[in-house]
Amino acid sequence: MVAFLVAIVTNYVTAELPGWAENKVLVWAVFGALAVVSLGLLFWERRLAAGAPDGGVRPVPLGRVAAGGHSMNPPAVSARVRGREAELERIGALVGGSGGGMVVVCGAGGLGKTTLAAEAAAQARAQGRVVLWIRWRDDPEQLGQDLAQAAHILGLPESRLEEARTGRVSLVDAVWEHLAGVKGWLIVVDNVDAPSRVGPGPEPVATYRGWLRPHGDGALLVTSRDTTRQTWGPDVGLIRLQPLPDDAGAAVLLDAAPHAGTSAEAGALAARLGGLPLGLNAAGTYLAVSTSRYRSFSAYQHALEAEFANLLGAEDPNAAADPDAARRIVRHTWDLSLDQLDRDGYTLARPVLQLLSLLEPAPVPRTLVTPELVTDATGLPATAATVDAALAGLHQYGLLHAPGADSPGPGSPAVGQLQLHPLVREVTAHTLTRPEPTATWLIAIDAHLTEAVGTVAGMPGRAGWPTARLLAPHLPAHLDRNTPHNFTTARNTLDDLATVLSAAGAASEELLLRRHVLDNESAVLGPDHPDTLASRNNLANVLGDLGEHQAAADLLQQVLTDTERILGPDHPDTLASRDNLANALNALGEHQAAADLLQQVLTDTERILGPDHPDTLASR
Numbered sequence: 080m081v082a083f084l085v086a087i088v089t090n091y092v093t094a095e096l097p098g099w100a101e102n103k104v105l106v107w108a109v110f111g112a113l114a115v116v117s118l119g120l121l122f123w124e125r126r127l128a129a130g131a132p133d134g135g136v137r138p139v140p141l142g143r144v145a146a147g148g149h150s151m152n153p154p155a156v157s158a159r160v161r162g163r164e165a166e167l168e169r170i171g172a173l174v175g176g177s178g179g180g181m182v183v184v185c186g187a188g189g190l191g192k193t194t195l196a197a198e199a200a201a202q203a204r205a206q207g208r209v210v211l212w213i214r215w216r217d218d219p220e221q222l223g224q225d226l227a228q229a230a231h232i233l234g235l236p237e238s239r240l241e242e243a244r245t246g247r248v249s250l251v252d253a254v255w256e257h258l259a260g261v262k263g264w265l266i267v268v269d270n271v272d273a274p275s276r277v278g279p280g281p282e283p284v285a286t287y288r289g290w291l292r293p294h295g296d297g298a299l300l301v302t303s304r305d306t307t308r309q310t311w312g313p314d315v316g317l318i319r320l321q322p323l324p325d326d327a328g329a330a331v332l333l334d335a336a337p338h339a340g341t342s343a344e345a346g347a348l349a350a351r352l353g354g355l356p357l358g359l360n361a362a363g364t365y366l367a368v369s370t371s372r373y374r375s376f377s378a379y380q381h382a383l384e385a386e387f388a389n390l391l392g393a394e395d396p397n398a399a400a401d402p403d404a405a406r407r408i409v410r411h412t413w414d415l416s417l418d419q420l421d422r423d424g425y426t427l428a429r430p431v432l433q434l435l436s437l438l439e440p441a442p443v444p445r446t447l448v449t450p451e452l453v454t455d456a457t458g459l460p461a462t463a464a465t466v467d468a469a470l471a472g473l474h475q476y477g478l479l480h481a482p483g484a485d486s487p488g489p490g491s492p493a494v495g496q497l498q499l500h501p502l503v504r505e506v507t508a509h510t511l512t513r514p515e516p517t518a519t520w521l522i523a524i525d526a527h528l529t530e531a532v533g534t535v536a537g538m539p540g541r542a543g544w545p546t547a548r549l550l551a552p553h554l555p556a557h558l559d560r561n562t563p564h565n566f567t568t569a570r571n572t573l574d575d576l577a578t579v580l581s582a583a584g585a586a587s588e589e590l591l592l593r594r595h596v597l598d599n600e601s602a603v604l605g606p607d608h609p610d611t612l613a614s615r616n617n618l619a620n621v622l623g624d625l626g627e628h629q630a631a632a633d634l635l636q637q638v639l640t641d642t643e644r645i646l647g648p649d650h651p652d653t654l655a656s657r658d659n660l661a662n663a664l665n666a667l668g669e670h671q672a673a674a675d676l677l678q679q680v681l682t683d684t685e686r687i688l689g690p691d692h693p694d695t696l697a698s699r
Contacts, residue, residue: 151229153200153212153267158334160198162327163191166318170199173316174208174265174298181293185306186320187477187500188412189357192302195320196267199300203265208297209233211264215271219278222268222290223250230254233261233297251279255292264297270406271303272476273419274310285312304416304476319477322354322500331356332376335363340376348376351383353501358409361391391502392509410506416476420469427469430457432478435499436507437520441552442482445470445495447531456523457516470497478503494545521560528557529568532576544583547576551588555595562599570596577617586624593618607645609652612638616659623663632663649687651694654680658698 160167166184173182184192204210211229215222227250231240235257243250258264268291271277274284277291284291291301293314305311306319323331328349329342339345352358362379365371373379383390397404398411405411420428434456435443448470453461473479480498499507511517531550535543554573561569573592580589597614604611615638623631639656646653657680665673677698684695 151211151213151225151232153204153210154193154197156194156197156201158331160191160194161330161334162323163195163198163320166195166320167199167202169316169318170195170298170300171202174199174203175206176298177262179262179294179296179298180316181291181295181299181301181314182316182318183301183303183311184318184320185303185477187503188304188406188416189355189409189502190320190322190477191356192304192320193269193406194356196269196300196302200265200267203298207263209264211266213266213268215268217273217276219276219290222277223254223279226251226254226266226290229266230257233258233264251288251290254290255294258295258297260296262296264295265300266295266297267300267302269302271301272305272415274303274305275423284310287312287314304419306477307475310475323349323356323359324354325350328352328354328359331359332363332366335360336366336376339366339374339379344376344380348380351380355409355500355502357407357412358391358502361409365390387505387509392506409502410510413478413503413506416478420472420476423472425469425472427453427459427461427465428472430459431466431469432473432499432503433507433511434520434524435479435497436504436511437517437524439553439556440499440501440504442496442498442549443553444531444546444549445497446546447527447550448497449527452523452527455526456520494549496549525557525560525569528553529572532572536575536579541583543579544585547579547583548585548588550576551580551585551591554592558595558599563603566599566603570599581621581624584624586621590618590621590625593621607641609646612642612645612652612656616656619663620659623666628663628666632660632667635660635663649683654684654687654694654698657683 170182170184173180184195186192200210200212209232211232213222213225213229227235227240227243230253231237235254239248239253239257240250242248243253258266271291274291277284277289279289282288287293291299293299293312306317308317311317322328325346329345332339332345332349333342348362349359352362366374366376366379373382379390391409393408393410395404395408395411398408398414399405402415405415417429417432431448431453434453435448448466450461450463450466453459453466470479474481478499480500482496482498511520528550531546532554535547535550537543554576558566558569558573573596577589577592577596580586580592593614597611597618600608600611600614615634619631619634619638622628622634635656639653639660642650642653642656657676661673661676661680664670664676681695681698684692684698688695
């Protein structure tokens with residue numbers, strides 16, 4: 080436009096001038112007006128090139144795409160992928176299908192999402208598909224460049240890229256309009272752990288107007304730690320990875336270290352590592368090195384108890400500055416998710432995870448994790464809303480499992496519960512500063528466990544039974560921590576919960592508590608203390624409830640002998656012990672012996688308490 084105006088002025092200057100042109104004032108006025116118009120058009124053109132402020136299409140700098148960009152080859156898979164056959168089949172069906180679409184492989188760090196995607200890419204390439212690999216760099220503009228390069232490789236014309244350069248068309252729309260008409264491709268976008276930053280613009284991924292869409296005629300595969308349907312929307316297939324089963328985990332270990340032991344030993348180590356592929360690979364790599372101190376699966380598993388910090392909890396000095404390095408280290412891989420949650424405003428996510436890691440490796444009742452517990456333990460202000468948000472964030476990134484929450488149905492838990500993966504729990508607990516804040520946090524946990532048991536014991540009818548069963552695995556450690564300085568209170572807490580469990584018919588959970596109480600009483604009070612004798616009697620009754628009648632009868636006979644010796648033959652506890660032994664003998668089918676013993680109890684009760692005493696009537 081500017082050149083055109085210059086040409087007009089030039090023609091007026093060089094051609095034969097009309098009469099009016101002899102008026103110099105008029106000529107210079109016209110020339111000045113044309114110059115102003117030219118400059119205005121020039122600035123307007125530059126404004127368009129910089130992008131319209133009113134929401135119009137912005138041009139895109141695409142020089143790197145035209146130059147070919149960087150390699151988009153998928154990473155090689157160094158070992159056979161085990162235990163993911165169903166997931167690979169599902170991805171293969173999408174890649175080989177006619178409709179295309181998008182699938183997200185998601186789960187906590189360390190579950191092998193990238194490895195699974197790389198194996199799927201290798202299979203797709205073997206089937207003749209065009210496979211393009213993009214590594215998310217937490218940069219939406221770079222993702223746009225990479226997807227434009229991928230579309231260019233798949234035939235997006237240079238003319239359409241030119242239109243995006245000059246702002247005549249939206250690049251994201253140009254890319255996906257092209258991908259919607261091209262078949263036979265697989266694009267992998269790896270490690271999209273912050274989907275809210277994908278862009279372009281602030282709209283969430285689930286609107287499908289950004290860089291990630293399920294509308295192509297090929298297959299788009301995304302890996303991410305974000306596991307929520309809300310993030311990815313209704314039109315995306317979610318493949319939530321779980322830890323490997325023991326047999327698949329054993330195969331991973333045997334692939335890496337075939338001479339380190341038997342399949343059963345490898346399976347035991349795989350179970351100890353919770354089936355986490357990152358942990359399995361770390362163990363297998365260690366065992367494969369000829370200079371390692373431990374060369375067998377059994378030796379490595381045994382060493383974990385004493386040397387967890389050296390084997391799986393070791394720090395990497397590069398992890399803080401290099402996310403890729405952090406992803407490869409068991410100790411650091413979950414820090415990436417926790418850091419992201421903190422940036423997203425979930426400030427309690429890390430301390431809540433640390434708090435849960437100090438409990439036992441069993442489901443925790445949701446009602447235990449209160450704002451009061453968080454504040455008492457950590458000293459941080461907490462509300463019901465911020466604790467809810469922290470738990471939701473941990474669940475979103477796969478660090479926290481809520482059994483039954485993802486697939487509610489008839490078999491769902493009756494009460495809310497929370498559970499950590501064994502290695503997530505162990506690594507998190509290991510990285511806490513000791514002795515503080517651990518000591519302070521455990522004191523708060525113990526206080527709230529005692530309070531929770533009191534609440535459950537005070538509930539009417541069956542209301543507290545489901546929570547009681549969830550609390551049971553966490554109470555033995557509670558007693559251990561409070562022995563001997565607060566022994567009686569802690570022991571009574573276990574006894575109170577055991578009574579609730581007895582009423583609930585939860586014999587296995589009750590047995591756990593009865594055994595632990597007896598072991599601690601024997602050590603603290605001695606084997607002949609009346610409380611210890613009563614606990615032995617309680618344990619025998621639970622064994623009978625579990626059908627172990629012979630073991631119950633043998634223990635009750637021993638209790639009766641000791642009670643007669645210590646308390647005398649006429650003590651009420653001795654009479655009760657005889658009655659319990661008679662019931663055990665009856666359960667064994669020794670009915671005559673049971674009847675004889677009960678007759679003795681009745682005779683003694685009538686003599687000691689009188690014929691009308693309630694205990695006499697019960698004995699009769």
